[in-house]
Amino acid sequence: MPVIELGRGLLSRGADVTVLTGRRYEDAVLRSGLTFAPLPAEVDYDDSDLEAWLPGRGAIKGLAAMRREMIGMFARVLPGQWRAVQALLAAHRFDGIIGDATFTGLAPYSSRPAAERLPVIGVSPIPVVMTSVDTGPFGLVLAPAKTAVGRLRNRALTSFLLRGPLRPIGIAVDEALAEVGEPPTTVSFYDHPYVSYDRLFQLSIAELEYPRRDLPDTVRFVGPMRHRHRVSTGVPGWWADLDSGRPVVHVSQGTMDNRDLGRVIVPTLRALADEDVLVVAATGGRPVDDVVRAMGGRLPANARVEEYVPYDELLPRCAVFVTNGGFGGVQRAIAAGLPLVVAGATEDKPEIAARVQWAGCGIDLRTGTPTPEQVRGAVRRVLADDRTRRGSEFLRDRMNALPDPVDVIWDTLAELTTAGSSRGTGQQEPTAMRRPIGPGEGWDSGLA
Structure with missing residues (x-):
């Protein structure tokens, strides 16, 4: 792409x-x-x-x-x-x-x-x-x-x-x-x-x-x-929930490594179900019903799940991005000054996750199948300490300085x-x- x-x-x-x-x-x-x-x-x-x-x-x-x-x-x-x-x-x-x-x-x-x-x-x-x-x-x-x-x-x-x-x-x-x-x-x-x-x-x-x-x-x-040529697909009906005052956590497995949504998306929804955050999940084209079934037939009250969401509108309003480490998604997050929690295991994703932590813009969970406890702990650390956000904002500014x-x-x-x-x-x-x-x-x- x-x-x-x-x-x-x-x-x-x-x-x-x-x-x-x-x-x-x-x-x-x-x-x-x-x-x-x-x-x-x-x-x-x-x-x-x-x-x-x-x-x-x-x-x-x-x-x-x-x-x-x-x-x-x-x-x-x-x-x-x-x-x-x-x-x-x-x-x-x-x-x-x-x-x-x-x-x-x-x-x-x-x-x-x-x-x-x-x-x-x-x-x-x-x-x-x-x-x-x-x-x-x-x-x-x-x-x-x-x-x-x-x-x-x-x-x-x-x-x-x-x-x-x-x-x-x-x-x-x-x-x-x-x-x-x-x-x-x-x-x-x-x-x-x-x-x-x-x-x-x-x-x-x-x-x-x-x-x-x-x-x-x-x-x-x-x-x-x-991504100047993207056509807006509109926003979901729940979009006003982003203005609730709660931190917004986005989670995605991208559009390639998303056949098993139980690797990252489901653990994240479970991890944050009782946290004072709004969780927005994008399945990358997989049916939303797959997530509902994996969650036992019901989504947490603080979860919003779509196949796709407009990143240009969503990411600047988020506090954390939980991802499996696709390079495109990681860089879209950095372009928005958004800190990351990365759980990557396939293709080049472990190397990308390691670079995210080395560059100071996120946390590498060092696994592609994190437990809810691992995700919850990492998200809490990012929300409580703004060092990763400052790191991501620094990289965003360096990115914006390029022609x-x-x-x-x-x-x-x-x-x-x-x-x-x-x-x-x-x-x-x-x-x-x-x-x-x-x-x-x-x-x-x-x-x-």
């Missing part, structure tokens, strides 16, 4: 934008005025139902789970994704490519010398995963090291994982590259997006990320998309495309490009 939001922004500045993605997002792409290009069926998995793509994934834990998911979600799909990219490049004329950093199908193209391809920009909607002497390997949820001994630990752990438990991921990536006639990669799967794109834009703020002295200077933190990320990416496209036009490309000749000189005037361009 951040890529679609970016596409909207580029479209408004005069670009023609084609989005290569799964069928799940076809309507969102078309509603945004963008051109939709479907991924081949064999690599078009539904990210809201990963169990169907990786059966039994919930039964595997730790490094084994990480290994299986990385192979299944990123290595296994590389050949099909790359063939789809090739087909688009052969059928249409583009001036540049923007790739989600987790879209591995661009690896064969972005690894080519710059003179032999179009400009390639990466955007990353997840935390930084690049290996570093200053941090432990992504997935181990280790705080950054501040000493020489800690940096030695990081080097040793990274080497051990890449040569040992996570080696099958690298093998799977090389096998996928061999399938499409490409040589083995020379960098780890952790590092590839950060060293292969002409620029990589991190859709977050530096203050929410562990410092890395070895992060390439082609990586830039530009903050999250600003619009669409402007930054637009300007970079102009720079790279102009340079590419002057040097030529090995595959295609870009169409003529011109900088906009007024509202509504843009490039004669295509962006994949």
Whole structure:
């Protein structure tokens, strides 16, 4: 969705934008005025139902789970994704490519010398995963090291994982590259997006990320998309209850990891049922009746539950956000200066939860299935001590100080495309490009 939001922004500045993605997002792409290009069926998995793509994934834990998911979600799909990219490049004329950093199908193209391809920009909607002497390997949820001994630990752990438990991921990536006639990669799967794109834009703020002295200077933190194009869906009939004078606690499991609402939403409703707060829960599209049944057929008197709520109107009125740690939701909370209580266990959520606590804007419960007692204690601490709110407000101010990320990416496209036009490309000749000189005037361009 951040890529679609970016596409909207580029479209408004005069670009023609084609989005290569799964069928799940076809309507969102078309509603945004963008051109939709479907991924081949064999690599078009539904990210809201990963169990169907990786059966039994919930039964595997730790490094084994990480290994299986990385192979299944990123290595296994590389050949099909790359063939789809090739087909688009052969059928249409583009001036540049923007790739989600987790879209591995661009690896064969972005690894080519710059003179032999179009400009390639990466955007990353997840935390930084690049290996570093200053941090432990992504997935181990280790705080950054501040000493020489800690940096030695990081080097040793990274080497051990890449040569040992996570080696099958690298093998799977090389096998996928061999399938499409490409040589083995020379960098780890952790590092590839950060060293292969002409620029990589991190859709977050530096203050929410562990410092890395070895992060390439082609990586830039530009903050999250600003959601200026969202259409209001109206407010529920109980909206006036937000003005009752009680602190408002919002709880959500996002729109992906929400098949089991008993992981975070139900424990939060139970934890706060007798507290002097108003609890607003959003199921992310799951039926509200699922929550009612899980609660024994009746919601607490202080609970309001909807499938979706308008965040722009809700979050500034909240005192705490209880979440499973999706990066988009976390950053929406920070943009509102809202402190967090995070209970994350899947995908990158444990690492996000750890960063929230490290950055001083919330509490990491260190579990994806908290008890009501854990949630209640954390919410009480946040309400009683405003340090986490001050931390979130500081990050909000840092976020607001950044220029619009669409402007930054637009300007970079102009720079790279102009340079590419002057040097030529090995595959295609870009169409003529011109900088906009007024509202509504843009490039004669295509962006994949």
